Each structure stands twice: as C-alpha cells, then as structure tokens.
Amino acid sequence: xxxxxxxxxxxxxxxxxxxxxxxxxxxxxxxxxxxxxxxxxxxxxxxxxxxxxxxxxxxxxxxxxxxxxxxxxxxxxxxxxxxxxxxxxxxxxxxxxxxxxxxxxxxxxxxxxxxxxxxxxxxxxxxxxxxxxxxxxxx
Amino acid sequence: xxxxxxxxxxxxxxxxxxxxxxxxxxxxxxxxxxxxxxxxxxxxxxxxxxxxxxxxxxxxxxxxxxxxxxxxxxxxxxxxxxxxxxxxxxxxxxxxxxxxxxxxxxxxxxxxxxxxxxxxxxxxxxxxxxxxxxxxxxxxxxxxxxxxxxxxxxxxxxxxxxxxxxxxxxxxxxxxxxxxxxxxxxxxxxxxxxxxxxxxxxxxxxxxxxxxxxxxxxxxxxxxxxxxxxxxxxxxxxxxxxxxxxxxxxxxxxxxxxxxxxxxxxxxxxxxxxxxxxxxxxxxxxxxxxxxxxxxxxxxxxxxxxxxxxxxxxxxxxxxxxxxxxxxxxxxxxxxxxxxxxxxxxxxxxxxxxxxxxxxxxxxxxxxxxxxxxxxxxxxxxxxxx
Numbered sequence: 001x002x003x004x005x006x007x008x009x010x011x012x013x014x015x016x017x018x019x020x021x022x023x024x025x026x027x028x029x030x031x032x033x034x035x036x037x038x039x040x041x042x043x044x045x046x047x048x049x050x051x052x053x054x055x056x057x058x059x060x061x062x063x064x065x066x067x068x069x070x071x072x073x074x075x076x077x078x079x080x081x082x083x084x085x086x087x088x089x090x091x092x093x094x095x096x097x098x099x100x101x102x103x104x105x106x107x108x109x110x111x112x113x114x115x116x117x118x119x120x121x122x123x124x125x126x127x128x129x130x131x132x133x134x135x136x137x138x139x
Numbered sequence: 140x141x142x143x144x145x146x147x148x149x150x151x152x153x154x155x156x157x158x159x160x161x162x163x164x165x166x167x168x169x170x171x172x173x174x175x176x177x178x179x180x181x182x183x184x185x186x187x188x189x190x191x192x193x194x195x196x197x198x199x200x201x202x203x204x205x206x207x208x209x210x211x212x213x214x215x216x217x218x219x220x221x222x223x224x225x226x227x228x229x230x231x232x233x234x235x236x237x238x239x240x241x242x243x244x245x246x247x248x249x250x251x252x253x254x255x256x257x258x259x260x261x262x263x264x265x266x267x268x269x270x271x272x273x274x275x276x277x278x279x280x281x282x283x284x285x286x287x288x289x290x291x292x293x294x295x296x297x298x299x300x301x302x303x304x305x306x307x308x309x310x311x312x313x314x315x316x317x318x319x320x321x322x323x324x325x326x327x328x329x330x331x332x333x334x335x336x337x338x339x340x341x342x343x344x345x346x347x348x349x350x351x352x353x354x355x356x357x358x359x360x361x362x363x364x365x366x367x368x369x370x371x372x373x374x375x376x377x378x379x380x381x382x383x384x385x386x387x388x389x390x391x392x393x394x395x396x397x398x399x400x401x402x403x404x405x406x407x408x409x410x411x412x413x414x415x416x417x418x419x420x421x422x423x424x425x426x427x428x429x430x431x432x433x434x435x436x437x438x439x440x441x442x443x444x445x446x447x448x449x450x451x452x453x454x455x456x457x458x459x460x461x462x463x464x465x466x467x468x469x470x471x472x473x474x475x476x477x478x479x480x481x482x483x484x485x486x487x488x489x490x491x492x493x494x495x496x497x498x499x500x501x502x503x504x505x506x507x508x509x510x511x512x513x514x515x516x517x518x519x520x521x522x523x524x525x
C-alpha cells in the first residue's frame with residue numbers, strides 16, 4: 001500500500017522506518033533534539049498550506065513524529081524547509097539533504113556544524129523515507 | 140579523473156572578478172554599478188593605518204560614509220553585530236571589505252542583518268536568506284582563503300565558544316577587486332601559509348567525494364599557479380606579477396572549494412587549530428601531503444593529475460607513484476617557503492594527537508573524504524605528520 005506524500009499516515013510510517021533502522025540508531029546515538037521539516041505550500045498540486053512535520057529524535061530513536069502547525073514547527077532548534085519537488089527528490093534518494101542545502105534547494109535553520117556532524121545519520125533518515133511506499137501529489 | 144552518469148551538480152560563482160594592478164582604485168565605479176550611494180569600509184586596526192586603506196577611502200570619494208575597523212582574527216558574532224550597528228547608524232547601502240578572510244567574512248556577516256533586520260545569530264543556518272544581502276565589494280589583502288568568492292562566513296560565537304557557519308548563496312560578494320598592489324606588504328611567512336591554504340582548497344576540492352568537473356578545472360590551474368609563482372613571491376615580495384598570480388590562484392581555489400567540499404586535511408587542520416591554536420594555513424600545509432598519501436589508494440588518478448599540475452614529469456609512472464610524487468612536490472614547495480614540516484614544530488604535543496583525532500571525527504569535512512575515516516585512521520595520519 002502506498003501512502004500519500006506528505007500525509008499523517010506517511011509520516012507515521014516514516015517514524016516506524018526510523019526506529020527499525022539499526023544504522024540510524026548507531027550514527028545518531030548522540031543526537032538530541034527535535035527536527036522540523038516543512039514542505040512549502042503548493043496549491044497547484046493540492047498542498048494548500050505548508051505541511052509541517054515535527055520529529056522528536058533522541059539518541060538514535062524517533063520518540064514521536066507528528067504533523068504540526070507552521071508556528072510550532074518554527075520553534076524546533078533545527079528546521080529544514082523546501083519545495084515539494086525538492087523534498088520529493090530527497091525522498092526518492094535522488095538528492096542528499098546536505099547536497100540539497102549546498103545547492104540552495106533546502107534551507108536549514110539551526111547550527112550547521114552540528115548538522116554536519118550527523119551527515120551519515122541524515123543519509124540514513126533519507127533511506128528510511130525511501131522505504132515508505134509513496135504516492136506523490138504531482139504524479 | 141572520470142565521472143559516471145550519476146554526476147549532477149550546480150556550479151555557482153556569481154562574483155564579478157576584477158583583476159589588475161591598481162584596480163582597488165576603481166572601487167567607486169563598482170559602488171555606483173551596484174547602485175550604492177553610502178559605502179562603509181570594513182577592515183582591521185592595522186590595515187586602517189596603511190596607505191592601501193587610504194587609497195581606497197579616497198577612491199570612494201563622496202560615496203564614503205565611514206569605517207568599521209574593529210575586526211580581529213577569528214572574527215566573532217559580537218564584532219559583526221557591532222559593525223551592523225555602525226552601518227545602521229550611517230545608513231549604509233554598500234560594504235567594502237579590505238583585508239583577509241576574517242575581514243571579508245565579517246562583511247559577509249554584516250550584510251545579512253543589515254538587509255534582513257535583527258542580529259546575526261538570528262540567521263544561523265544554511266541557505267536561509269530569500270533575497271540578496273547588502274551589496275559587498277571585497278578587496279583581499281592576502282592570497283589564501285578565497286573568501287571573496289565563497290558562500291560561507293565562519294564567525295565564532297565567543298560567548299558560547301562555538302563556531303557558526305553562515306552559508307548562503309546571497310552572501311557571496313558581488314565584486315572581488317584582485318589588486319596585486321594590495322598584497323605587496325604581506326610578510327613572507329603569511330604569504331607562504333596563506334598560499335598553502337589555497338593549495339589545500341584546490342587539492343581537497345579535487346579529492347572530495349563531491350568533486351565536480353568545473354571545480355577540477357579551477358583547482359588544477361590554481362595548483363599550477365601556486366607551484367610556479369610562490370617561489371618568486373617568496374624571493375621578492377614586490378614581484379607584482381607573482382603577487383597577482385597568487386591572488387588569482389587563491390580566488391579560483393576558493394571558487395572550486397565553495398562548490399564542492401573539503402576532506403580529511405581540513406577536518407584535521409580545524410581540530411589542530413581549534414585545540415592548539417595552529418594557524419589554519421600552517422596546519423593545512425603540514426597535513427596536506429600526509430592526506431594525499433593516506434588517500435592515495437582511493438583516488439590515485441586524481442593525485443596523478445595533481446602531480447602533473449605541480450609540474451612533476453609523470454611519464455611512465457603508475458598513478459600511485461605519481462601521487463607519491465605529488466606529496467613530495469608539496470613538501471619541496473613548503474620547505475623552500477620556510478614553512479614548518481611537522482606538527483611537533485608548531486606546538487602540538489604528542490599526547491594531544493588522540494584528542495585531535497577524536498575531535499576531527501565530528502568535523503563536517505571528514506565525511507567527504509575519499510576514504511571513510513575514524514579516530515584510529517585519523518591518528519595514523521596525525522602520527523605521520525607529527
């Protein structure tokens with residue numbers, strides 16, 4: 001079964017995939033703190049408002065993952081934001097998150113050197129996202 | 140040196156690069172072209188006392204509204220915020236930086252809140268800006284960092300004792316005035332160490348896992364220029380031809396690195412500098428040949444190309460042998476330039492190596508090294524370099 005990307009069902013599956021990933025557990029063993037992901041609104045494909053995800057990541061575990069309001073998302077110490085097309089590339093494994101930021105396709109609010117220490121963990125998160133069967137809004 | 144079909148990249152170098160003896164005197168025209176009416180100079184307390192500075196101030200003429208000269212090496216958030224306050228009071232609409240990497244990074248930092256409002260720390264992140272920052276003309280007085288064309292400003296939060304990286308396409312300086320006359324006063328030791336900073340940008344941009352062909356081209360030419368002109372500029376600091384070529388080398392090595400990443404050498408050098416205060420260029424200079432030898436089996440063909448750019452006759456050699464010759468050529472260059480050869484010569488104690496090896500693992504640069512690294516592997520390289 002494919003899950004609409006993004007949707008509350010999709011993010012729940014994403015959370016399960018994170019917690020099933022041993023390599024993520026290892027590479028994010030010292031990571032502490034929530035990360036917010038914001039998918040910019042794109043009414044043309046049915047994304048009428050920004051879709052915001054709050055992932056409470058702690059020591060290699062996803063303690064909670066949920067849809068939140070933009071206001072809540074912006075309170076996270078790390079906020080990554082991008083267009084639907086660019087997030088889709090990330091989820092499909094065609095764009096690494098750090099490369100995406102280098103190229104200006106994704107925007108990060110938060111301390112860059114800290115994020116850079118966890119590049120391997122962020123790659124594992126992308127692998128987790130790629131494992132979720134996805135149905136894309138623009139297809 | 141080959142690439143496969145997975146190659147995909149964006150190369151940016153939006154800076155207008157103006158080169159030539161005396162081009163710093165064109166700064167007024169450049170301000171006009173950027174639509175500026177009220178320009179502030181950013182520099183340090185030493186440069187502000189020099190004729191070089193006075194020439195730029197004079198060239199700005201009616202557009203000059205003031206100077207912020209409180210920049211220190213290893214610039215800080217508090218310095219940037221102070222500079223921003225000064226710029227706001229003066230109603231500045233264009234920044235002119237005169238100095239090395241710390242000064243240029245300070246101006247990049249000021250350009251952010253001056254346009255967006257608030258304080259610098261509000262913009263801690265990657266690609267956060269949505270529109271160009273305040274126009275910035277950079278006039279480098281060293282030939283090393285390449286900050287005049289890079290998209291990052293490294294600014295320390297001295298209170299929190301942590302390094303902040305403001306990385307954004309919109310803070311790449313609009314104009315770089317590469318004037319050989321501006322680097323003539325640079326002392327030999329600084330000339331050599333900044334040159335090796337540029338050399339390490341060039342080499343590391345080529346062996347990083349994120350390398351791209353356009354950066355390769357810039358890097359290879361930068362290496363060629365440094366090996367050919369550093370000896371001349373060391374022999375005669377007034378050799379304007381050599382000074383100019385070194386400025387070009389640093390600029391294009393910076394552009395190469397700004398579009399790729401760096402690797403093991405920078406990761407170790409950051410830790411050596413952070414822990415034992417070894418200047419960045421010196422640390423890079425010592426570590427670079429060891430980094431090449433360590434990575435040799437991962438990408439020998441790249442080091443063979445680097446060897447060729449260094450002027451080594453590699454005909455009949457295997458790529459591995461050519462790579463070893465590349466490391467030898469860098470040693471020869473740094474010895475001739477009078478730079479230290481070992482970490483033990485620059486105040487790094489042997490019992491500090493393990494700490495450096497551990498620290499470097501948490502440096503972002505390490506993940507782009509062509510070979511995966513861990514503290515044990517780092518320690519092997521450090522022991523060789525000690």
